[in-house]
Amino acid sequence: MRYSNATNYALHTVVHLMLQPDGSSVGVQELAEMQQLSPTYLSKVLTKLRKAGLIESTPGAKGGYKISRTKHEISFLDVIHAIEGDTSLFDCTIHHEGCMIENTMRQAEENMKAELASKLLVDIAKEAESKQKEES
Amino acid sequence: MRYSNATNYALHTVVHLMLQPDGSSVGVQELAEMQQLSPTYLSKVLTKLRKAGLIESTPGAKGGYKISRTKHEISFLDVIHAIEGDTSLFDCTIHHEGCMIENTMRQAEENMKAELASKLLVDIAKEAESKQKEES
DNA sequence: GTATTATAGATATTAAGAGTCTTTAATATC
DNA sequence: GATATTAAAGACTCTTAATATCTATAATAC
Numbered sequence A, B: 001m002r003y004s005n006a007t008n009y010a011l012h013t014v015v016h017l018m019l020q021p022d023g024s025s026v027g028v029q030e031l032a033e034m035q036q037l038s039p040t041y042l043s044k045v046l047t048k049l050r051k052a053g054l055i056e057s058t059p060g061a062k063g064g065y066k067i068s069r070t071k072h073e074i075s076f077l078d079v080i081h082a083i084e085g086d087t088s089l090f091d092c093t094i095h096h097e098g099c100m101i102e103n104t105m106r107q108a109e110e111n112m113k114a115e116l117a118s119k120l121l122v123d124i125a126k127e128a129e130s131k132q133k134e135e136s
Numbered sequence C: 001g002t003a004t005t006a007t008a009g010a011t012a013t014t015a016a017g018a019g020t021c022t023t024t025a026a027t028a029t030c
Numbered sequence D: 001g002a003t004a005t006t007a008a009a010g011a012c013t014c015t016t017a018a019t020a021t022c023t024a025t026a027a028t029a030c
Helices: A005-018 A028-035 A039-051 A076-084 A100-118 A121-135 B005-018 B028-035 B039-051 B076-084 B100-118 B121-135
Strands: A055-058 A064-067 B055-058 B064-067
Touching: A005 A028, A005 A039, A005 A055, A005 A064, A005 A076, A005 A121, A005 B100, A028 A039, A028 A064, A039 A055, A039 A076, A076 A100, A076 B100, A100 B005, A100 B076, A100 B100, A100 B121, A121 B100, B005 B028, B005 B039, B005 B055, B005 B064, B005 B076, B005 B121, B028 B039, B028 B064, B039 B055, B039 B076, B076 B100
Parallel strands: none
Antiparallel strands: A055 A064, B055 B064
Protein backbone atom coordinates (compact mmCIF):
# COMPACT_ATOMS: atom_id res chain seq x y z
CA MET A 1 0.00 0.00 0.00
CA ARG A 2 2.17 2.82 -1.23
CA TYR A 3 2.42 5.39 -3.94
CA SER A 4 4.36 3.98 -6.87
CA ASN A 5 7.99 4.75 -7.56
CA ALA A 6 6.76 6.40 -10.74
CA THR A 7 5.14 9.12 -8.64
CA ASN A 8 8.42 9.70 -6.85
CA TYR A 9 10.29 9.98 -10.14
CA ALA A 10 7.67 12.34 -11.49
CA LEU A 11 7.82 14.63 -8.48
CA HIS A 12 11.59 14.82 -8.60
CA THR A 13 11.64 15.41 -12.31
CA VAL A 14 9.17 18.26 -12.08
CA VAL A 15 11.24 19.98 -9.40
CA HIS A 16 14.37 19.48 -11.48
CA LEU A 17 12.72 21.00 -14.53
CA MET A 18 11.61 23.96 -12.47
CA LEU A 19 15.23 24.66 -11.61
CA GLN A 20 16.21 25.03 -15.27
CA PRO A 21 16.62 28.40 -16.98
CA ASP A 22 13.38 29.57 -18.57
CA GLY A 23 12.63 27.91 -21.88
CA SER A 24 15.45 25.40 -21.86
CA SER A 25 14.70 21.71 -22.41
CA VAL A 26 16.31 18.73 -20.71
CA GLY A 27 16.53 15.34 -22.40
CA VAL A 28 15.23 12.19 -20.79
CA GLN A 29 18.75 10.80 -20.90
CA GLU A 30 19.99 13.37 -18.43
CA LEU A 31 16.88 13.13 -16.27
CA ALA A 32 17.20 9.38 -16.08
CA GLU A 33 20.88 9.42 -15.18
CA MET A 34 20.16 11.84 -12.38
CA GLN A 35 17.74 9.38 -10.81
CA GLN A 36 19.63 6.28 -11.90
CA LEU A 37 16.91 4.64 -13.92
CA SER A 38 16.35 3.68 -17.52
CA PRO A 39 15.44 6.42 -20.00
CA THR A 40 12.64 4.46 -21.67
CA TYR A 41 10.94 3.82 -18.37
CA LEU A 42 11.19 7.42 -17.28
CA SER A 43 9.90 8.57 -20.63
CA LYS A 44 6.68 6.65 -20.02
CA VAL A 45 6.29 8.46 -16.73
CA LEU A 46 6.99 11.81 -18.35
CA THR A 47 4.49 11.18 -21.10
CA LYS A 48 1.82 10.98 -18.41
CA LEU A 49 2.93 14.35 -17.08
CA ARG A 50 2.75 15.81 -20.56
CA LYS A 51 -0.73 14.44 -21.17
CA ALA A 52 -1.77 16.04 -17.90
CA GLY A 53 -0.39 19.36 -19.15
CA LEU A 54 2.24 19.69 -16.43
CA ILE A 55 5.25 19.57 -18.73
CA GLU A 56 5.89 20.03 -22.44
CA SER A 57 8.02 18.00 -24.77
CA THR A 58 9.73 18.57 -28.07
CA PRO A 59 11.12 15.67 -30.07
CA GLY A 60 14.20 15.80 -32.19
CA ALA A 61 17.66 17.21 -31.75
CA LYS A 62 17.92 19.78 -28.94
CA GLY A 63 14.53 18.57 -27.81
CA GLY A 64 13.53 17.29 -24.42
CA TYR A 65 11.21 18.26 -21.63
CA LYS A 66 10.46 21.55 -19.95
CA ILE A 67 8.02 22.70 -17.36
CA SER A 68 4.73 24.03 -18.68
CA ARG A 69 3.65 27.61 -18.40
CA THR A 70 1.52 26.85 -15.34
CA LYS A 71 4.74 26.27 -13.46
CA HIS A 72 3.77 28.25 -10.39
CA GLU A 73 0.51 26.39 -9.95
CA ILE A 74 1.68 22.79 -10.03
CA SER A 75 0.88 21.05 -6.76
CA PHE A 76 1.90 17.69 -5.34
CA LEU A 77 -1.62 16.50 -5.96
CA ASP A 78 -1.43 17.46 -9.64
CA VAL A 79 1.54 15.17 -10.14
CA ILE A 80 0.08 12.35 -8.06
CA HIS A 81 -3.13 12.57 -10.00
CA ALA A 82 -1.28 12.53 -13.33
CA ILE A 83 0.60 9.36 -12.41
CA GLU A 84 -1.72 7.40 -10.17
CA GLY A 85 -5.00 8.37 -11.77
CA ASP A 86 -8.00 9.41 -9.73
CA THR A 87 -8.43 6.19 -7.81
CA SER A 88 -9.34 6.21 -4.15
CA LEU A 89 -7.18 4.78 -1.42
CA PHE A 90 -10.17 2.90 -0.11
CA ASP A 91 -13.11 1.14 -1.71
CA CYS A 92 -15.68 -0.83 0.17
CA THR A 93 -16.26 -3.90 -1.96
CA ILE A 94 -19.09 -5.11 0.25
CA HIS A 95 -21.51 -2.23 0.22
CA HIS A 96 -22.25 -0.38 -2.96
CA GLU A 97 -23.16 2.98 -1.55
CA GLY A 98 -23.50 4.77 1.73
CA CYS A 99 -21.02 2.57 3.57
CA MET A 100 -20.20 4.46 6.76
CA ILE A 101 -16.75 2.96 6.94
CA GLU A 102 -16.00 4.03 3.39
CA ASN A 103 -17.33 7.51 4.12
CA THR A 104 -14.94 7.98 7.01
CA MET A 105 -11.97 6.66 5.06
CA ARG A 106 -12.79 8.79 2.06
CA GLN A 107 -13.13 11.89 4.18
CA ALA A 108 -9.68 11.39 5.67
CA GLU A 109 -8.27 10.84 2.21
CA GLU A 110 -9.96 13.95 0.88
CA ASN A 111 -8.37 16.02 3.63
CA MET A 112 -4.97 14.62 2.78
CA LYS A 113 -5.51 15.40 -0.88
CA ALA A 114 -6.59 18.91 -0.03
CA GLU A 115 -3.35 19.38 1.85
CA LEU A 116 -1.35 18.00 -1.07
CA ALA A 117 -3.24 20.30 -3.42
CA SER A 118 -2.11 23.26 -1.34
CA LYS A 119 1.57 22.29 -1.48
CA LEU A 120 3.25 23.67 -4.59
CA LEU A 121 6.31 22.08 -6.10
CA VAL A 122 7.73 25.46 -6.97
CA ASP A 123 8.26 26.00 -3.25
CA ILE A 124 10.33 22.84 -3.05
CA ALA A 125 12.35 24.08 -6.00
CA LYS A 126 12.96 27.42 -4.31
CA GLU A 127 14.01 25.70 -1.13
CA ALA A 128 16.42 23.49 -3.05
CA GLU A 129 17.86 26.55 -4.75
CA SER A 130 18.53 28.39 -1.52
CA LYS A 131 20.09 25.30 0.00
CA GLN A 132 22.48 25.07 -2.92
CA LYS A 133 23.48 28.68 -2.41
CA GLU A 134 24.23 28.06 1.25
CA GLU A 135 26.53 25.23 0.36
CA SER A 136 28.49 27.18 -2.23
CA MET B 1 -2.42 2.45 -4.86
CA ARG B 2 -5.11 1.45 -2.41
CA TYR B 3 -5.68 -0.10 0.94
CA SER B 4 -6.11 -3.84 0.61
CA ASN B 5 -9.45 -5.58 0.69
CA ALA B 6 -8.21 -7.26 3.84
CA THR B 7 -8.38 -3.90 5.61
CA ASN B 8 -11.95 -3.47 4.48
CA TYR B 9 -12.89 -6.92 5.74
CA ALA B 10 -11.17 -6.22 9.02
CA LEU B 11 -12.97 -2.93 9.56
CA HIS B 12 -16.36 -4.45 8.83
CA THR B 13 -15.69 -7.44 11.03
CA VAL B 14 -14.69 -5.28 13.98
CA VAL B 15 -17.86 -3.22 13.69
CA HIS B 16 -19.93 -6.40 13.42
CA LEU B 17 -18.32 -7.84 16.53
CA MET B 18 -19.01 -4.62 18.39
CA LEU B 19 -22.70 -5.09 17.68
CA GLN B 20 -22.82 -8.47 19.43
CA PRO B 21 -24.08 -8.93 22.98
CA ASP B 22 -21.27 -8.61 25.52
CA GLY B 23 -19.12 -11.71 25.81
CA SER B 24 -20.64 -13.67 22.94
CA SER B 25 -18.40 -15.10 20.24
CA VAL B 26 -19.06 -15.31 16.51
CA GLY B 27 -17.50 -17.98 14.32
CA VAL B 28 -15.49 -17.17 11.25
CA GLN B 29 -18.03 -19.13 9.21
CA GLU B 30 -20.76 -16.63 9.95
CA LEU B 31 -18.44 -13.64 9.56
CA ALA B 32 -17.28 -14.89 6.18
CA GLU B 33 -20.76 -15.55 4.88
CA MET B 34 -21.78 -12.06 5.85
CA GLN B 35 -19.06 -10.61 3.65
CA GLN B 36 -19.22 -13.34 1.03
CA LEU B 37 -15.66 -14.56 1.25
CA SER B 38 -13.88 -17.73 2.21
CA PRO B 39 -13.59 -18.55 5.92
CA THR B 40 -9.93 -19.54 5.74
CA TYR B 41 -8.97 -16.29 4.16
CA LEU B 42 -10.89 -14.22 6.62
CA SER B 43 -9.38 -16.19 9.49
CA LYS B 44 -5.93 -15.07 8.39
CA VAL B 45 -7.10 -11.49 8.49
CA LEU B 46 -8.66 -11.98 11.91
CA THR B 47 -5.51 -13.56 13.27
CA LYS B 48 -3.74 -10.30 12.53
CA LEU B 49 -6.38 -8.43 14.50
CA ARG B 50 -5.93 -10.83 17.39
CA LYS B 51 -2.17 -10.45 17.39
CA ALA B 52 -2.69 -6.70 17.51
CA GLY B 53 -4.92 -7.17 20.56
CA LEU B 54 -8.05 -5.79 18.93
CA ILE B 55 -10.10 -8.98 19.13
CA GLU B 56 -9.91 -12.24 21.05
CA SER B 57 -10.42 -15.75 19.81
CA THR B 58 -11.35 -19.05 21.41
CA PRO B 59 -10.92 -22.31 19.51
CA GLY B 60 -13.18 -25.28 19.83
CA ALA B 61 -16.90 -25.76 19.91
CA LYS B 62 -18.87 -22.60 20.74
CA GLY B 63 -15.68 -20.72 20.08
CA GLY B 64 -15.11 -17.87 17.68
CA TYR B 65 -14.14 -14.23 17.82
CA LYS B 66 -15.18 -11.39 20.05
CA ILE B 67 -14.12 -7.83 20.47
CA SER B 68 -11.42 -7.19 23.03
CA ARG B 69 -11.97 -5.31 26.23
CA THR B 70 -10.52 -2.13 24.72
CA LYS B 71 -13.61 -1.99 22.54
CA HIS B 72 -14.29 1.69 23.09
CA GLU B 73 -10.78 2.72 22.10
CA ILE B 74 -10.37 0.95 18.77
CA SER B 75 -9.79 3.45 16.00
CA PHE B 76 -9.72 3.13 12.22
CA LEU B 77 -5.97 3.57 12.38
CA ASP B 78 -5.61 0.68 14.83
CA VAL B 79 -7.21 -1.69 12.36
CA ILE B 80 -5.31 -0.31 9.38
CA HIS B 81 -2.09 -0.62 11.26
CA ALA B 82 -2.87 -4.20 12.29
CA ILE B 83 -3.51 -5.25 8.70
CA GLU B 84 -1.24 -3.09 6.58
CA GLY B 85 1.67 -2.82 8.97
CA ASP B 86 3.40 0.45 9.66
CA THR B 87 4.55 1.14 6.13
CA SER B 88 4.44 4.62 4.69
CA LEU B 89 2.43 5.63 1.68
CA PHE B 90 5.49 7.28 0.23
CA ASP B 91 9.18 6.45 0.22
CA CYS B 92 11.76 8.41 -1.69
CA THR B 93 14.01 5.78 -3.19
CA ILE B 94 16.44 8.36 -4.53
CA HIS B 95 17.46 10.27 -1.43
CA HIS B 96 18.17 8.48 1.78
CA GLU B 97 17.30 11.21 4.23
CA GLY B 98 16.07 14.74 4.33
CA CYS B 99 14.28 14.59 0.98
CA MET B 100 12.02 17.63 0.93
CA ILE B 101 9.51 15.90 -1.29
CA GLU B 102 9.31 12.96 1.06
CA ASN B 103 8.94 15.28 4.03
CA THR B 104 5.91 16.96 2.50
CA MET B 105 4.31 13.68 1.52
CA ARG B 106 4.94 12.19 4.93
CA GLN B 107 3.48 15.20 6.69
CA ALA B 108 0.25 14.92 4.71
CA GLU B 109 0.09 11.23 5.46
CA GLU B 110 0.68 11.83 9.16
CA ASN B 111 -2.22 14.25 9.26
CA MET B 112 -4.47 11.71 7.60
CA LYS B 113 -3.40 9.06 10.08
CA ALA B 114 -4.03 11.43 12.96
CA GLU B 115 -7.54 11.90 11.68
CA LEU B 116 -8.05 8.15 11.35
CA ALA B 117 -6.69 7.68 14.85
CA SER B 118 -9.38 10.03 16.15
CA LYS B 119 -12.20 8.12 14.47
CA LEU B 120 -13.48 5.28 16.65
CA LEU B 121 -15.16 2.25 15.21
CA VAL B 122 -17.56 2.10 18.13
CA ASP B 123 -19.15 5.26 16.75
CA ILE B 124 -19.77 3.53 13.45
CA ALA B 125 -21.32 0.65 15.35
CA LYS B 126 -23.61 2.98 17.28
CA GLU B 127 -24.66 4.70 14.09
CA ALA B 128 -25.43 1.36 12.49
CA GLU B 129 -27.47 0.38 15.50
CA SER B 130 -29.60 3.49 15.44
CA LYS B 131 -30.13 3.14 11.71
CA GLN B 132 -31.45 -0.37 12.24
CA LYS B 133 -33.89 0.90 14.85
CA GLU B 134 -35.18 3.55 12.46
CA GLU B 135 -35.89 0.89 9.88
CA SER B 136 -37.75 -1.43 12.26
C1' DG C 1 -14.59 -39.60 22.27
C1' DT C 2 -16.77 -36.55 18.96
C1' DA C 3 -17.96 -32.42 16.90
C1' DT C 4 -16.57 -27.83 16.39
C1' DT C 5 -13.58 -24.13 15.61
C1' DA C 6 -9.19 -21.39 15.36
C1' DT C 7 -4.32 -21.61 13.49
C1' DA C 8 -0.60 -22.50 10.58
C1' DG C 9 1.74 -24.15 6.48
C1' DA C 10 2.03 -24.97 1.76
C1' DT C 11 0.62 -23.81 -2.50
C1' DA C 12 -1.84 -21.54 -6.55
C1' DT C 13 -3.73 -17.65 -9.05
C1' DT C 14 -4.08 -13.03 -10.43
C1' DA C 15 -3.00 -8.20 -11.04
C1' DA C 16 -0.08 -4.38 -10.85
C1' DG C 17 4.32 -2.34 -10.76
C1' DA C 18 8.65 -1.93 -12.79
C1' DG C 19 11.44 -2.26 -16.38
C1' DT C 20 13.56 -3.51 -21.24
C1' DC C 21 13.81 -3.59 -26.22
C1' DT C 22 12.50 -2.19 -30.66
C1' DT C 23 10.30 0.65 -33.96
C1' DT C 24 8.41 4.95 -35.45
C1' DA C 25 7.91 9.90 -35.83
C1' DA C 26 9.46 14.50 -35.32
C1' DT C 27 12.99 18.11 -35.22
C1' DA C 28 17.53 20.55 -35.74
C1' DT C 29 21.76 20.97 -37.99
C1' DC C 30 24.71 20.54 -41.70
C1' DG D 1 18.08 16.06 -48.48
C1' DA D 2 20.95 13.27 -45.23
C1' DT D 3 22.13 12.53 -40.58
C1' DA D 4 21.97 12.71 -35.76
C1' DT D 5 19.07 13.35 -31.92
C1' DT D 6 15.16 12.78 -29.22
C1' DA D 7 10.20 11.70 -27.71
C1' DA D 8 6.47 8.20 -28.15
C1' DA D 9 4.35 3.91 -28.47
C1' DG D 10 3.90 -1.07 -28.58
C1' DA D 11 5.13 -5.54 -27.21
C1' DC D 12 7.10 -8.04 -24.00
C1' DT D 13 9.38 -9.85 -19.51
C1' DC D 14 10.18 -10.08 -14.56
C1' DT D 15 9.02 -9.55 -9.91
C1' DT D 16 6.17 -8.80 -6.10
C1' DA D 17 2.04 -8.45 -3.40
C1' DA D 18 -2.70 -9.46 -2.89
C1' DT D 19 -5.99 -12.86 -2.78
C1' DA D 20 -7.12 -16.60 -2.18
C1' DT D 21 -7.56 -22.33 -1.40
C1' DC D 22 -6.60 -26.75 0.73
C1' DT D 23 -4.91 -29.63 4.26
C1' DA D 24 -3.29 -30.75 8.73
C1' DT D 25 -3.05 -29.61 13.59
C1' DA D 26 -4.42 -27.98 18.12
C1' DA D 27 -7.73 -26.57 21.41
C1' DT D 28 -12.32 -26.58 23.50
C1' DA D 29 -17.28 -27.88 24.71
C1' DC D 30 -20.38 -31.45 25.31
